[in-house]
Amino acid sequence: MSDKVRKRLEVTVVCTTFLALTVLILITSARFRQKLTTVRIDDKGTPRLGEVLPLREKSIRDVTLKTLSGLNGGKLDLVVDKGASFKRVVEVMDSIASPKTNKPPAGP
Numbered sequence: 014m015s016d017k018v019r020k021r022l023e024v025t026v027v028c029t030t031f032l033a034l035t036v037l038i039l040i041t042s043a044r045f046r047q048k049l050t051t052v053r054i055d056d057k058g059t060p061r062l063g064e065v066l067p068l069r070e071k072s073i074r075d076v077t078l079k080t081l082s083g084l085n086g087g088k089l090d091l092v093v094d095k096g097a098s099f100k101r102v103v104e105v106m107d108s109i110a111s112p113k114t115n116k117p118p119a120g121p
Contacts, residue, residue, distance in 0.1 A: 040084065050081050050089050052105060056096030060105045064092075071108075078108045 053064045060068045062081075068074035082089050089109055093102055 050084075051092060052078065052089055052109075053092040054094060054097040054101055054105060056094040058098050058101040060101070071104075074105070075108045078105070082109050 051063060053061045060074060062068055062077060068077060
């Protein structure tokens with residue numbers, strides 16, 4: 014096995030282990046889960062998970078919020094700073110509510 018493949022395998026194992034531990038913590042700790050299921054949108058429009066982890070990229074935000082919503086029975090707390098734009102609030106709410114589909118756009 015080449016060094017490049019070995020490094021990729023090591024990174025994959027570490028990431029998978031981290032993800033599994035994170036899911037385990039979310040499922041077992043109600044207080045921790047409640048804190049992590051709070052989404053705060055700051056005055057610059059950046060959504061933050063648990064008021065700490067910024068969710069700037071739309072694809073990551075969509076998957077993260079949809080997954081956490083499912084783990085918490087479809088509920089997330091949304092805290093919005095006074096200066097946040099309404100457009101950003103709607104985008105975050107759409108990330109929580111919309112099901113992900115991988116259908117290609119309809120052609121002419």
